[in-house]
Amino acid sequence: MRIYFNILLVLFVFLSFNSLANDAEQYKGMEIYKIEFFGNKVIQNDRIYNLMAVREGEKFDDEIIKNDLRNLYKTEYFYKIDLLSEIVNDKLLLVFRFEENPILSDLRLQGNDKLSDNDILDVLPIQKGKLTSRDKLEMTKSIVKQFYLMKGFNKVQVEEKITPVGQGSIQYELDIVEGDRGYVKGIVLKGSNQQFYRDILKRLETKTKWVFSGITGRGRLSEDIINLDRSNIRSFYLDNGFVNVKVSKPRIDYIESKDGYLVVFDVEEGDRYKVGTITFAGDLLDDKDLSDYTTLDESIYFNLSKMQQDIENLTIVYGDESYAFANIDPIFNQDDDLKQISIKYNMEKGEKYKVNKISIFGNTRTRDKVIRREIKIKEQDPYSGTKIKASKRFINRRGFFESVDIKEIPSKDKPNYLDVEVTVEEKPTGYFSIQGGYSSVEALLLGVQIQENNLWGYGKQLGASVTVGTVSQNFLIDYGDPYFLDTSYQFKMSLFRRQYEYIDYDRERWGGTLMFGKELNTWTFADIKYRYENIKVDDLTTEATEIFQERNDKISSVSFGMRYDTRDNFLDPTRGISTSLSIEESNSYFGANLHFTEYSGKFSKYFQVTSGHTMAYSFESAFIDFRNTEKRLIVSERYYLGGPENLRGYKFARVSPRRTLSNGEFVRIGGNKYVYSTLEYLYPLALETGLKGILFVDVGQVYEETEVVDKNPWDMKKDIGFGFRWLSPVGPLKLDFGFPLGNRKSDESKYEVQFSFGSVF
DSSP states (O other), X not given: OOOOOEEOOOSSHHHHHHHHXXXXXXXXTOBEEEEEEESOSSXXXXXXXXXXXXXXXXXXXXXXXXXXXXXXXXXXXXXXEEEEEEEETTEEEEEEEXXXXXXXXXXXXXXXXXXXXXXXXXXXXXXXXXXXXHHHHHHHHHHHHHHHHHTTEESOEEEEEEEEOSTTEEEEEEEEEOOEEOBEEEEEEETOXXXXXXXXXXXXXXXXXXXXXXXXXXXBOOHHHHHHHHHHHHHHHHTTTOTTOEEOOOEEEEEGGGTEEEEEEEEEOOOOOXXXXXXXXXXXXXXXXXXXXXXXXXXXXXXXXXXXXXHHHHHHHHHTTTOTTOEEEEEEEEETTTTEEEEEEEEEOOOOOEEEEEEEESOSSSOHHHHXXXXXXXXXXXXXXXXXXXXXXXXXXXXXXXXXXXXXXXXXXXXXXXXXXXXXXXXXXXXXXEXXXXXXXXXXXXXXXXXXXXXXXXXXXXXXXXXXXXXXXXXXXXXXXXXXXXXXXXXXXXXXXXXXXXXSOEEEEEEEEEEEEEEOSSSEEEEEEEEEEEEEEEOOOTTGGGTOOOEEEEEEEEEEEEEEEOOSOSSSOSSEEEEEEEXXXXXXXXXXXXXXXXXXEEEEEEEEEXXXXXXXXXXXXXXXXXXXXXXXXXXXXXXXXXXXXXXXXXXXXXXXXXXXXXXXXXXXXXXXXXXXXXXXXXXXXETTTTEEEEEEEEEEEEEOTTOOOOSSGGXXXXXXXXXXXXXXXXXXXXXXXXXXXXXXXXXXOSOEEEEEEEEEO
16 A cells, blocks of 8 residues: 655645645546544534535545635634645545634723723624634734724724633733824815815815714814825815826824814815817617716816716616626826817627526525515526616615625626625614603603514514603504515504593594505505594593584595605615605495595605715695584594694694684694695714704694685794704614794793604614
């Protein structure tokens, strides 16, 4: 028996592959009769075997071995792998000898007085009890330093200490010198035209300190962000025709008199260029005028961002013709005399492609089918750039993911086919909240709500809420399935019980709803809903009996609705339109004793002003036509405004027509029609903490049967206000302050406050 022992792999993979290349020739075509593992104490043999492609009984292939070694190192389970071979009876024995990375048994932080352990540990790539590579430890040290810099600390020092604790385990300790937290007190753009100063500042991530910096963190000095702003300044000039702009490395000076830092950027603007001619060459499309898909023209200054968007648009045009990897190369001609930049787009179509396989990654909770049904292209379909882009938007609008990324990769086994890889990063989709409302004259209202928008990962919604106050009690449970039985139909149901003690009477209502809907096309939906409700009005005050009557009413109604919705995110939209119209009929044929027809509509539009800044406008209105009332006033279905959901400067349900009683007092009777509109501006206050501010203006009014809707909004109730939205460590926080405008009635306060807070899961 002749035995050959050869060490084929050592610590460095590069050298290992050279050794394999030298020895592989003698093993070529030889059968592998056995594979053995040695030295692995934590990682089981089965786990290692599943990571490898080499198999017993197959012929030796050095490329497969190389790939297996790469894959094993990628796991970061091992810091050294030796491969030994033995030839027995003209067959090959392979022995993999492993030296595993150590287990991190303890992780300690020292010197972090200003940032908590939890804040730092949340951003680290290592965990106690896991195998940890040396590269990961180096990365950890770097991340801690960068994290402090992002938080506005300067002169940060991080030292590490590695202590063996038992066989194969280590203790890792980081000693941190936090340095000082500085604030920016001024930003100077030397050499920049003054007319651009404000616009450039809006593009910068670096901000100056203001009165709320202690809360929001605005103005904290961060060298990394300042260096990033150097690119932001250059991008501004390139978007405004200054193609030769130069921006120096920023200078940071400490100003003792201001106890803060001055950030100075030196700018050489250069000449300003307009767009010259735009032409297309190469592989053109016969039935397309490519200029229809570009925004740059000779009437504007050169804009790099617009040119990049034009290239993206052209790529999608070619992609819709199945040219998945079309190459669009802009060739510039700079005319310094005319101050013009001419662009010739050289088009290369490449090959046409079809979709081979669609794979989904990152969804540890959400089921594959929830994501797949939002993908607008199918396996074996011709490739389409528009459908790929739309798929990303539709997956994202569900609100289940922090990020969505789609990659197209040529298939290895099928020419002119590509694999689509969808990678998502999940985020919390449920929340538990404690809610409340307060005003200067009204008692506290408390409530508890639990909501899950991605139930068991199937994309269904389930929620329940209970609110209790001095004048009200409410209970609600609701369930919804946007893809009922995996079809394009929708199903929703709810059960509720509501009690409210108005000033003049008490009202109790209980019942439920059932709704079936259908997706008509990408943006349009239709639905039919059945509602059953039992309503009891009693405990009228002596004065109120002049207007109202105690009575039990029963609603049994059917409604039809249409909805058009292009929002980019159902839970937190930044752009798009949402419009709905419905008509509801309740009569004796359905088993009701309260007869009416109700018409309602709502329109909302969202604009993304700049990144993180959203403007939202909303208008809604409704009208109800009561029948067979025998001249009695139906209070249970009448409209009231005021409170956290509409006129935020007024108390809940206090905006209403009034009737004067014989004793000179009044009662609020509600209206049979109303209009309401609001304009909101949402903006970031502190990006790193997620704190946002909101400014709002509300306008609305409620009218009774004899009144006509005001055509002039100034004749309606109005309020302005501000508020805050914050995803805090204990959950989402909402706080609004509303201030009525115009003349106030005696029972209307100068301001109102609403708040809610809770936790996500």
